[in-house]
Amino acid sequence: MFGLFKKKIKDAVDKLSGKIDEETKPDERPGVVCDVFQKEKEEKRAEKDIELGSEVSCDELRSQESERDSCTETFREEEKKSEEVKREGFFSKITKPITSKTLSDEFLDDILWDLELVLLENNVAQVVSQKIVADIKEKLAGQSVRKSQAERIIKDAMKSTISEILNQEKVDIDSAVESAKSEGRALLILFLGFNGSGKTTTIAKTGKYLMDKGYTCVFAAADSFRAAAIEQLEFHGNKLGIKVIKQKYGTDPAAIIFDAVKHANSRGINVVLADSAGRVHTDRNLLEELKKIVRVNKPDLKLLVIESIAGNDVVEQAKVFDEVELNGVVLTKTDVDDKGGSALSLCYTLRKPICFIGTGQEYGEFEEFDATRMVDSIF
Ligand SMILES: Nc1nc2c(ncn2[C@@H]2O[C@H](COP(=O)(O)OP(=O)(O)OP(=O)(O)O)[C@@H](O)[C@H]2O)c(=O)[nH]1
Numbered sequence: 408m409f410g411l412f413k414k415k416i417k418d419a420v421d422k423l424s425g426k427i428d429e430e431t432k433p434d435e436r437p438g439v440v441c442d443v444f445q446k447e448k449e450e451k452r453a454e455k456d457i458e459l460g461s462e463v464s465c466d467e468l469r470s471q472e473s474e475r476d477s478c479t480e481t482f483r484e485e486e487k488k489s490e491e492v493k494r495e496g497f498f499s500k501i502t503k504p505i506t507s508k509t510l511s512d513e514f515l516d517d518i519l520w521d522l523e524l525v526l527l528e529n530n531v532a533q534v535v536s537q538k539i540v541a542d543i544k545e546k547l548a549g550q551s552v553r554k555s556q557a558e559r560i561i562k563d564a565m566k567s568t569i570s571e572i573l574n575q576e577k578v579d580i581d582s583a584v585e586s587a588k589s590e591g592r593a594l595l596i597l598f599l600g601f602n603g604s605g606k607t608t609t610i611a612k613t614g615k616y617l618m619d620k621g622y623t624c625v626f627a628a629a630d631s632f633r634a635a636a637i638e639q640l641e642f643h644g645n646k647l648g649i650k651v652i653k654q655k656y657g658t659d660p661a662a663i664i665f666d667a668v669k670h671a672n673s674r675g676i677n678v679v680l681a682d683s684a685g686r687v688h689t690d691r692n693l694l695e696e697l698k699k700i701v702r703v704n705k706p707d708l709k710l711l712v713i714e715s716i717a718g719n720d721v722v723e724q725a726k727v728f729d730e731v732e733l734n735g736v737v738l739t740k741t742d743v744d745d746k747g748g749s750a751l752s753l754c755y756t757l758r759k760p761i762c763f764i765g766t767g768q769e770y771g772e773f774e775e776f777d778a779t780r781m782v783d784s785i786f
């Protein structure tokens with residue numbers, strides 16, 4: 408899942424830290440000066456040896472001896488200087504990367520643009536990618552860092568920003584069921600969303616998930632609008648052994664859900680899972696119908712079922728559906744989405760948790776969303 412997204416992020420971080428490494432490379436010049444000085448000193452020593460080795464008179468010898476003494480003095484001084492330069496070269500090699508060059512705003516803007524592009528290409532909404540990039544810039548600006556440090560700083564900054572976005576307050580379905588139970592009633596969960604996003608399949612998967620936990624459920628066939636929608640839910644109900652409460656096509660969906668809740672409450676059933684017709688977020692009539700369902704039945708949880716592959720459209724869709732005050736999101740078809748940015752965009756825009764993810768067409772291909780696991784798997 409999200410394989411390409413993880414790879415692209417990793418590549419972008421590598422590229423970024425490589426550029427930072429180039430920018431903050433230590434200046435090697437003191438080491439070079441030291442080598443040149445050493446060479447000069449050796450040449451001088453060789454010249455003196457030749458001079459001292461030739462045939463000379465006593466006077467010349469005396470004057471050469473005094474010259475040699477002064478030469479030895481000069482060599483000592485040169486040697487001392489050389490040691491100092493050597494020491495300075497070594498010291499500056501350690502300190503230079505930390506103290507000499509800092510990462511300027513212009514440099515960071517330039518290199519972080521690449522990262523922003525990667526995020527945008529992977530369905531991370533612009534506001535979200537801008538926030539991630541701004542957070543990293545804040546942590547790097549004015550610093551002078553080595554490659555390994557840059558990599559760590561970038562990864563930590565991205566990790567903390569992405570975790571912060573994904574870690575919305577969880578919807579605890581088990582406690583919600585238990586709390587409804589203690590009030591002697593069934594918990595009502597309404598699934599809503601765009602056409603074909605996976606609502607009916609998700610209801611079937613949630614039914615199986617709850618039954619596996621020992622809860623009893625009924626389905627409310629409240630998509631009385633689309634041809635064959637009722638039969639589709641009945642097909643799942645029959646397979647799973649879950650009763651479907653239905654009426655004829657064209658019946659008010661609010662009334663169908665009302666009946667299903669009454670049925671569940673009278674039989675001590677724990678959860679009512681209500682289907683609804685797929686609607687385009689721009690169709691005001693269908694949105695008004697949705698609001699009526701909510702007004703009449705007051706669902707405990709309203710979950711938006713949205714396709715991971717819908718790309719940046721998810722943000723616009725989600726905003727409109729949030730007019731009914733969503734409690735969370737089910738992100739479907741993550742198995743066929745390599746990008747993964749939708750999860751981030753949704754959480755950031757809605758400030759609501761992703762409760763489940765659909766990872767395939769089978770009932771069992773459905774998991775509770777774990778933000779920490781997702782972040783850890785990216786980095
Ligand atoms: N690969 C994959 N396919 C899925 C997933 N969830 C649903 N689907 C498929 O998506 C298609 C549409 O699913 P439905 O459950 O009918 O969607 P819907 O939102 O109820 O559709 P409408 O009622 O027409 O609005 C079906 O072929 C499902 O099998 C998923 O997590 N992964």
Ligand SMILES: [Mg+2]
Binds near residue numbers: 606607630636683685
């Ligand atoms: Mg459906």
